Amino acid sequence: MNEGASEHRAPPSAASLIEAMRDIGYTLETALADIIDNAISAGASTVSINYDTTGSEPWLAVIDDGEGMSRGDLLTALRPGSRSPTECRDGNDLGRFGLGLKTASFSQARSLTVVTRSAGATSAARWDLDFVVERDDWVLQLPPAFELGSTPGLSGLGASGTAVVWQKLDRLADATSGSSLTDHLLDRLDSARRHLELVFHRFLQGEPGLRKVRIRMNGRDLRPFDPFHLKSAATQRLPAESIQVAGQKVDIEGFILPHHNKVSAKDWEHYAGEGGYLKNQGFYVYRGGRLIIHGTWFRLARQSELTKLARVRIDMPNGLDAFWKIDVRKASAQPPYVVRERLRALINEIAGPSRRVYTSKGHVSATNSPATLWHRRANKGQVSYEINRDHPMLAHITEALPDGHASELEAFLKSVERAFPIDAIFSDAASDPKSVSSPSLPSEDLEAVVRLTTAALRDMGIPLDTVLADLARLEPYRSSWAAAEPLIRKSFQDMDDKNV
Template identity: 30%
Template sequence: MSGPDVVETIKLEPDAGLVKSLGAHHTLESAIADLVDNCLDAGATKIAVRLLTESDRLIQVEVIDNGGGMDAAAADKAMTLGHQREYSDNDLGHFGIGMKASSFGHADVLTVWSSKNGAAPVGRRIRRADFSKDFSCEVLSEDAAGDAEVYRRRVTGAGRGTSVVWSALRGTYRGANPEEARTWMATAERSLRSHLGVTFHRLIAKDVLEIEILVDEMDYADEGIGTPVKPIDPFGYARSGHPDYPKAIVAESGGQRITLHCHIWPPKVDIPGFRINGKPGDRFQGFYIYRNDRLLQVGGWSEVANSSAHRQLARVVLDEETAIGSFLTMNPEKAGLRFEPIFRDALAHAAAKDGTAFDAYLKDAEACYVEGNRRVSQRRPVISPEKGFAPKLRKSIETELPLLRSDSLNLQWTRLPEGEFIDVDFGNSTLWINSRYRHLFAPERGSLNDAPVVKALLFLLTHTVFEGAHLGPKDKDNIALWRAILGAAVEAEEGMRGE
């Protein structure tokens, strides 16, 4: 209601310059995940992510789905900054800026092609430089949109759906070193697979969503076949680390109530799910917030508790829709949430049915970690590595394993019959390797300490034979087994290399 001091009401239109800051906080992984959200809201069950390269450098990103698609009016609204359609309770979209923010965080040109049953196919394109001046959007031809529909059908099996294309990319590898370019691309793909695998793990595991990723040169992408993203369950342990967990701890405040499902991973486990994207599991302790089975936050205590090595087994699930907007506030990138004061107050008084408080849960997780480390079994001493082992390899073995100082093992090359790879000289504590095949593992003229990977594997395989007082029947059988299989393997290796 206007007061007596109001003389006029004016409308302040947003400045198009705000486009320049859109997506500044998006990583490549979070940006593509945001596009996947839009696909899911459109009813997609199959999504193809295509990372297209030229001379091993990423030049175009495509996210193609088999959802319901859009007609011209819907496409115009989708390209409008801040347009908020009527979101259902199951929608992952929330702010009306997701596609624009995720796209302009990484590309200067955003193209959208879409086909909807009963409507002509449509195409729209936004150029960041123009959009940041006057919000202008290009309307693309129906013929071009029809071509995009044919392409979509080839990729997803359905002409209906939407294709989002990023071009004129920013933030990718631009150097001149081809090897660096390939490494950058491989790392980007691995990180993306991991991020999508954990973010959408529930939907993928339920077989309601299939995401595939293709990395290929632009000129050959039409012939490429994507590889499915596998689900990475951050709670995928076989047995709980504590017999009393998982446990539901209920937090209440102001008549609102949420349930925290508190888990404790088993100690000394290092599998995908505990470890994510190759990073150690202790980085992923904390809260896991879900909305409609989409993971919004992957760990972190959000200033409710402190991270520590002793708490690395503790992970807490919160997947109640009512929590967001009251206890928690979601950011536009959907990369973590802000925990409101009401949540912290509620957590201080939260308890399970048996009276367990949240602080007690953290102490149980810490105790489980400490006890797990205490139960670590002592590794059995092994024979000392001697001749043929590179210094770094020898040092690593000595660091990881206690050594039997009474004897040592040599790994050396010698001429053996064709088709044999190793021979055990028990009396001289030597494992002979056939020098006929040395060029396969040490192509640059071998040295005494060459082929460290092969020698490390042979040491781990055979050291127990040399540690006994004599060769027993089981040892002899193992030696025969190793010689047969390794002999066949090295001949196959040579054949595959055309040598």
């Protein structure tokens, strides 16, 4: 460098930077999703993820039947930062920074080989991190520097398309795996499968405006996981709307998933997704039909047990990447101000129906009926539950007690109310609502309860039709209504016959 020079070139060390590129934050799931993005952008209709985890040198290959690349396009695609994020892209292009292929692959493997076929020509190139570190230079290897025939996983590559092959899989499993290496790899790949079934579910199932894509893992077809459970008639769809951002349209639609008593136990468990309903509520942001972020309210609201059935689909075009601050991994986003403000107002509109679905249990609670066992009391934001002291059965028992024992019964009832297991019930219902149930009432006990209750209600001048309507909505009668209804009618008839 000359003394007094106003400029100085400071190229990064290839050895240092290429190692640093491995730690941008990719997981196996997000890395595979980035490779599939490239395949879909290349017009692929089938993407196959093949792997061998049992050999001494495990490998993984992602093969598509897209349009492939020329030799020049391949070399450009393998150059880090091959395209500017500010460059205008085709509406179906799922890429972003021109880094995904490289950084995603480096995050999992020390060797990346890309073999592509187009117009009858086959081209190949390889990034070997050990070679780059040794040379400390950005040098791609080309055949015959490596033998193409010895590269695994290429048998599925057709007349056109691209194969991305990972070898030296030092990040897929750590050294502590030991003899369980194969099982650990398979566990991680199975987790990746579930992730891809969610991220690309709209391509897997096919829908207007998106090309249907088949994705396979070692010959097994991925099945779309629709987080909105649209196949269920019990799923509520809220009115869709659009917001204009920089002249482009962002589509928003809210959904309320069915309550657990409206779906099968298998569907309830399935649509909870990994992490459960509480974690997976919130906004689902799609870019070009591909899910990029989900399970967040963008700090506009807290995740709540009563809103856990609410999910909102947001569709954005790739032309708004800069406004949404899409990151390299396409796993993080921030809504622009105009969208954020609309979403803030939308949360309350969506949360209301979600709370009603989750708390309704499918029936109306007749809290004003004399036969109600529990009263809900709300005072200054505090909610408590009290035993109905005017319940006919309780009044009957109290009247029959010897002098002085009524106060002891009242003390016991207050103890029951104070010991009401709110925390345990909330925890059990949140983790597995179908597991929380009331014990059934034996037939002889049900008959005694009906007889005492109906006698008291009739003495109060309440007609049979009103008694039937009230008790049909209350426990313990509602869940045993087939047996309770004839008992109620018989009790009234017996009392009528007695008074004749």
